[in-house]
Amino acid sequence: GAVVSQHPSWVICKSGTSVKIECRSLDFQATTMFWYRQFPKQSLMLMATSNEGSKATYEQGVEKDKFLINHASLTLSTLTVTSAHPEDSSFYICSARASGGTRSGQFFGPGTRLTVL
């Protein structure tokens, strides 16, 4: 199947700092990428949808100025958590949509564990 990678797999940072998470589609082009957040013992919650070359669409309750998303190419999207606080500690998962042929569908990265001290 299609492969999606994330970097870093985990990060610990101090409160007030910014953290960037990268999401890459390794063997396919993704015109659309999605960012999810998952708190312990809860399901995945969609944060935003990004299309290559355009602004991301954020879900209700997600601050666009705090969670900056850049989808500059067909294989890379980044999520920057600005001025992180302990309540931003979570498991962040990206997903990329492949279209056409045998690789159509939505594929997920392995996730990034963010801990804010």
Next chain:
Amino acid sequence: DAKTTQPPSMDCAEGRAANLPCNHSTISGNEYVYWYRQIHSQGPQYIIHGLKNNETNEMASLIITEDRKSSTLILPHATLRDTAVYYCIVRVRSNSGYALNFGKGTSLLVTP
């Protein structure tokens, strides 16, 4: 997307078949049934999907009732590595550009 209902948890003995049910009584004619699973601290993994016919792949089988209001995911010979949260999602085919929305899923525990 149609709402789905799954039991919160299930147990299964290793080597036995795991049958995970999902109710989707409000499914529309153009909506597919997708199954994903999430092993602890990993991203979701695609398992299988179907429209109305039963489907089988190397991971699992999907049985959809004739009225399409419910389905069952079958893991024929469960192993300890199949312990995960299993999500049943109903939606139009995923090339629509919209994200998959996850419910609470079923937490499957495979025991030795």
